[in-house]
Amino acid sequence: MHLFYQPLISEGIDHLDGDEARHATRVMRLQKGDELQITDGKGYFYRCVVSSATKSDCYFSIIEKIETPQRGYSIHIAIAPTKSPDRMEWFVEKVAELGIDKITFISCANSERTSVNVERLVKKAVSGMKQSKQSRLPQIEDITRFDGVLDTEGEKFIAYVDTQNPELLKHASPKGDYTVLIGPEGDFSTKELSLATKKGFKKVSLGSTTLRTETAGIIACHTLHLINS
């Protein structure tokens, strides 16, 4: 069954908004009496039934509210935005499909871009969440200074290829609260690397090939899921 998104369902909102409503009534052609599944993006699924549908509106009543259990670990990726916004949109969609808790865009010494379109990125995250039938929308943080993400608890990693001493992210401990820093195309500066390691971030390699920023982000997220599966 197709999954729809209504973040305010728990606050009594009984209809789908904008694109979600149009998708339900024009593409999926849902009609009064049809069942649909809705998530609030906060860990709940709702089994619902359409109470009225027009070309632009879709009202529903809730039949059942279902809580999804939390994962035993959490993933936060702090990433330098790429020059091309497309690549960041892909990154967000893909990690939302895989499952991620939080994404922060960071400004670094070698950053190629100093702003992101958070609204558009949230839409990509919603698409990834719905596609993969999940009930938790990742938190997306706008551009933050590099040193603003360093004071965090849990298992902390900075992706940085050290050819002398490559430690692989796949050796992280299971069941952690992970934060991974992914740098810009020009990599982290020596100052940033030193600052992060002082704050307890471990240098890690993601594999044997040099990856684009967005690929590195996706692969880091997948690696952490794999060691917990």
Added chain:
Amino acid sequence: MHLFYQPLISEGIDHLDGDEARHATRVMRLQKGDELQITDGKGYFYRCVVSSATKSDCYFSIIEKIETPQRGYSIHIAIAPTKSPDRMEWFVEKVAELGIDKITFISCANSERTSVNVERLVKKAVSGMKQSKQSRLPQIEDITRFDGVLDTEGEKFIAYVDTQNPELLKHASPKGDYTVLIGPEGDFSTKELSLATKKGFKKVSLGSTTLRTETAGIIACHTLHLINS
């Protein structure tokens, strides 16, 4: 150093072609005497020096030919093309970055598309190979019938979520010659699944969330690299 691609370098071709030449001379502004690195996509890197450069031409002489060792395993992904060609282009670029030996596009009962633009996909593969500083261009096969990829040796997997009995791809043996089948959005048909299992393909799950076709392909490729790293 930036990496360029000239598949015919071993046959005596001493200049870059088309986009490669323009990139070298207009974007990178290489001039006579500058060093550049070239790959033939067949496992060799060449250290070269520019012998003459104009706005559209870049001639070179070879200083050194360097062979890259083979990986101890091989990856072949046979995948049903997605409706949107963009998604397949992304898939090809990303798996080329991660490293892959062969990609075959397969026609399945539920396929959403019956043709792919191989030329464009090869360009994406070249981009991924160069970006990740590799010297082997993956082989890309045009649309092939589903049953045309089943007679293969090595470790064979079909991505298919069996909720009763989920076997994870991450438990594949290291150092294999892997073939992984990735189905269309509507999944493999029961007939295709039965045909593949009869031919020795093992049903495997790629993780706990439902992934889009192109994401499943990328994640399968990365999983096989991880178990070999």
